[in-house]
Amino acid sequence: MPSVQVPLTRLDPDVPVPSYARPGDAGADLVTTTDVVLQPGERALVGTGVAIALPDGYAAFVHPRSGLAVRSGLGMVNAPGTIDSGYRGELKVCLINHDRVQPLSLRRGDRIAQLVVQRVERAAFVEVDALPESERGVGGHGSTGGHEALSVPAESGAEHRTEV
Ligand SMILES: O=c1ccn([C@H]2C[C@H](O)[C@@H](COP(=O)(O)OP(=O)(O)OP(=O)(O)O)O2)c(=O)[nH]1
Numbered sequence: 001m002p003s004v005q006v007p008l009t010r011l012d013p014d015v016p017v018p019s020y021a022r023p024g025d026a027g028a029d030l031v032t033t034t035d036v037v038l039q040p041g042e043r044a045l046v047g048t049g050v051a052i053a054l055p056d057g058y059a060a061f062v063h064p065r066s067g068l069a070v071r072s073g074l075g076m077v078n079a080p081g082t083i084d085s086g087y088r089g090e091l092k093v094c095l096i097n098h099d100r101v102q103p104l105s106l107r108r109g110d111r112i113a114q115l116v117v118q119r120v121e122r123a124a125f126v127e128v129d130a131l132p133e134s135e136r137g138v139g140g141h142g143s144t145g146g147h148e149a150l151s152v153p154a155e156s157g158a159e160h161r162t163e164v
């Protein structure tokens with residue numbers, strides 16, 4: 001059951017209105033309006049043919065689709081892309097081919113990304129002399145452990161390991 005109405009215009013009359021593939025889906029699929037071939041490592045900004053007017057207090061996030069990522073290495077350079085509520089331009093997606101070998105071919109109308117609409121807070125950032133203490137404190141970037149199998153062997157030449 002939709003919980004918010006979002007006015008939408010189609011800048012390309014042939015593209016479908018974004019829709020959720022199944023009940024319970026968080027993302028509504030977006031399509032590319034152009035054919036595009038991406039060489040390994042290449043990126044391209046593609047249009048989706050739609051523009052929206054999100055209500056105040058909402059934002060939308062453009063996420064990659066996992067199937068295309070697994071099958072072809074398709075990703076988004078700036079995932080997730082942030083759509084501001086005041087933005088009235090065409091939703092665009094900055095695609096990238098992460099495959100190291102195979103070029104990736106997309107056809108007009110292919111579903112290339114998904115749009116997740118969310119409520120967002122706007123914060124008042126209040127500068128203080130000292131932050132309140134917390135259990136985590138300044139620990140981050142692996143401070144809770146559990147990733148020993150992923151640590152880079154010393155002989156690999158990695159120079160940027162830091163103790164956390
Ligand atoms: O994947 C994306 C990301 C952004 N946008 C549009 C909507 C968003 O409201 C606007 C600005 O995006 P963002 O704030 O991420 O980019 P910026 O580099 O900060 O540009 P600006 O200075 O226009 O805010 O671009 C898209 O169409 N697709």
Ligand SMILES: [Mg+2]
Pocket residue numbers: none
């Ligand atoms: Mg911005």
